[in-house]
Amino acid sequence: MIHAGGIDLANRMKRGAVPEHVVTLGQIPDLCGIQEIGGRIEIGAATRHWEIENDPMLRCRLPMVAGYIAGLGNIRIRMQGTIGGNIMAGEPGYEMLPLLAVLGADLVFADWSTGGQEITAAREWVLPRASSSKTLLLTSIRIPLRPITVAWNRELRPALGLVASLEWSGDRVLHGAAAVIGDHRGPMVREHHFTEALPAADAAPRAANIAEVWADKFPDIDVLVGPDRDYCRHVLSVMLRRVLHTMLKT
Amino acid sequence: MTTRDRLTIRLTVNGEAHTVEISSNLMLVDLVRERLNLQGTRVACDQGACGACTVLVDGRPITACLSFAFTADGAAVLTIEGVAGSDNTLDTVQLAFHDSGVPQCGFCTPGMVLLAKAYYMQQPMPEGADVERWLDANICRCSGYQVFRRALHSTPPREDAP
Ligand SMILES: Cc1cc2nc3c(=O)[nH]c(=O)nc-3n(C[C@H](O)[C@H](O)[C@H](O)COP(=O)(O)OP(=O)(O)OC[C@H]3O[C@@H](n4cnc5c(N)ncnc54)[C@H](O)[C@@H]3O)c2cc1C
Ligand code: FES
Ligand code: FES
Numbered sequence: 145m146i147h148a149g150g151i152d153l154a155n156r157m158k159r160g161a162v163p164e165h166v167v168t169l170g171q172i173p174d175l176c177g178i179q180e181i182g183g184r185i186e187i188g189a190a191t192r193h194w195e196i197e198n199d200p201m202l203r204c205r206l207p208m209v210a211g212y213i214a215g216l217g218n219i220r221i222r223m224q225g226t227i228g229g230n231i232m233a234g235e236p237g238y239e240m241l242p243l244l245a246v247l248g249a250d251l252v253f254a255d256w257s258t259g260g261q262e263i264t265a266a267r268e269w270v271l272p273r274a275s276s277s278k279t280l281l282l283t284s285i286r287i288p289l290r291p292i293t294v295a296w297n298r299e300l301r302p303a304l305g306l307v308a309s310l311e312w313s314g315d316r317v318l319h320g321a322a323a324v325i326g327d328h329r330g331p332m333v334r335e336h337h338f339t340e341a342l343p344a345a346d347a348a349p350r351a352a353n354i355a356e357v358w359a360d361k362f363p364d365i366d367v368l369v370g371p372d373r374d375y376c377r378h379v380l381s382v383m384l385r386r387v388l389h390t391m392l393k394t
Numbered sequence: 395m396t397t398r399d400r401l402t403i404r405l406t407v408n409g410e411a412h413t414v415e416i417s418s419n420l421m422l423v424d425l426v427r428e429r430l431n432l433q434g435t436r437v438a439c440d441q442g443a444c445g446a447c448t449v450l451v452d453g454r455p456i457t458a459c460l461s462f463a464f465t466a467d468g469a470a471v472l473t474i475e476g477v478a479g480s481d482n483t484l485d486t487v488q489l490a491f492h493d494s495g496v497p498q499c500g501f502c503t504p505g506m507v508l509l510a511k512a513y514y515m516q517q518p519m520p521e522g523a524d525v526e527r528w529l530d531a532n533i534c535r536c537s538g539y540q541v542f543r544r545a546l547h548s549t550p551p552r553e554d555a556p
Contacts, residue, residue: 154460218531
């Protein structure tokens with residue numbers, strides 16, 4: 145079992161887990177740090193949340209990522225926990241994987257059993273695989289630099305949350321991606337293509353309509369809010385409307 | 395390592411050097427409270443939520459109930475017992491807490507003082523919303539938050555503040 149910041153590992157051992165071996169990543173330099181390489185940002189899997197949120201380059205190139213991480217847990221957790229641990233813990237309420245999914249990020253793994261490398265899109269990474277994988281070491285996260293805005297709604301955390309992105313061409317929205325936080329299978333990304341490239345000024349009043357259509361693309365979310373699926377879908381459409389509003393205003 | 399391994403770690407706690415043999419699954423809070431008998435560090439939730447167990451490790455506020463003791467190998471740990479000077483003079487943050495009026499039961503206060511001290515070490519000048527966000531990390535069951543905020547807001551700027 146890998147120990148990065150050790151938060152989830154410690155909690156699991158208190159609940160009775162007895163890992164045979166523990167391998168601590170400590171602060172292995174190759175797994176820590178943030179760099180801009182070509183058209184992307186690469187974050188080492190053992191980088192602590194606090195280091196990411198305060199990295200001057202990241203704050204400049206991806207300020208919304210720094211802002212998102214600053215709202216994660218609390219200062220003690222962010223100073224100890226790592227981005228890799230958040231992803232690999234495989235907990236539905238944890239928020240990094242959904243963010244990375246809407247940013248179009250990739251997860252880079254080293255496979256101990258084969259000695260090879262595996263690169264998987266964050267949006268395709270399913271949670272049961274995270275918690276059961278014994279031979280994959282997450283080494284880094286690659287986030288492409290694109291003209292993108294991101295917004296999120298955490299009001300019902302950890303039962304349900306939403307993070308979404310819009311990709312722009314000049315002042316026009318081309319494409320959106322939204323991910324549910326809290327689904328037991330993974331981030332559940334659904335896209336929305338804007339058939340007419342909307343000028344931002346017209347799009348804001350239409351956020352509610354777009355949100356309704358977009359929410360229908362999540363017919364099978366499996367989250368722990370409300371009495372039934374219709375209610376979950378309603379809450380999701382409210383969250384979508386609010387995050388759309390935020391993104392179209394900015 | 396296996397979870398049955400015993401390890402020897404070296405660390406300083408409140409400025410004093412220690413070499414201790416520990417089991418690999420010993421938590422930092424148990425090292426501090428049970429082995430070093432520094433019982434000012436509290437345990438309540440035991441799962442990272444409340445911050446009663448906050449200690450500083452190399453200046454960072456750490457959740458000692460979720461940190462394995464081996465991670466403190468080579469580190470400088472500060473517990474509430476080490477915050478005042480050796481002649482028992484209160485530190486700047488302790489003084490501000492004292493002058494702001496101690497809240498009710500005091501159970502959370504060691505963790506709050508250490509959290510505030512870590513903030514003060516990072517930020518020479520305590521600032522509005524930043525203080526609130528930082529102090530959000532710890533829970534006070536007697537809801538003495540206003541007192542803690544007042545204390546940190548009234549902490550004088552550090553001498554090296556710009
Ligand atoms: C009180 C509290 C509040 C929290 N609030 C939030 C919140 O608001 N939002 C949120 O998203 N999260 C939240 N969290 C979760 C927190 O972010 C995670 O616990 C933390 O990021 C885990 O990181 P770690 O390095 O400590 O993980 P570890 O405990 O070290 O590892 C977690 C799991 O991942 C595996 N692992 C770790 N690194 C790797 C790697 N590189 N490759 C392969 N496997 C690996 C480990 O073996 C283990 O199974 C909260 C946690 C607590 C305790
Ligand atoms: S006792 Fe450690 S956080 Fe509550
Ligand atoms: S004063 Fe009682 S818990 Fe804070």
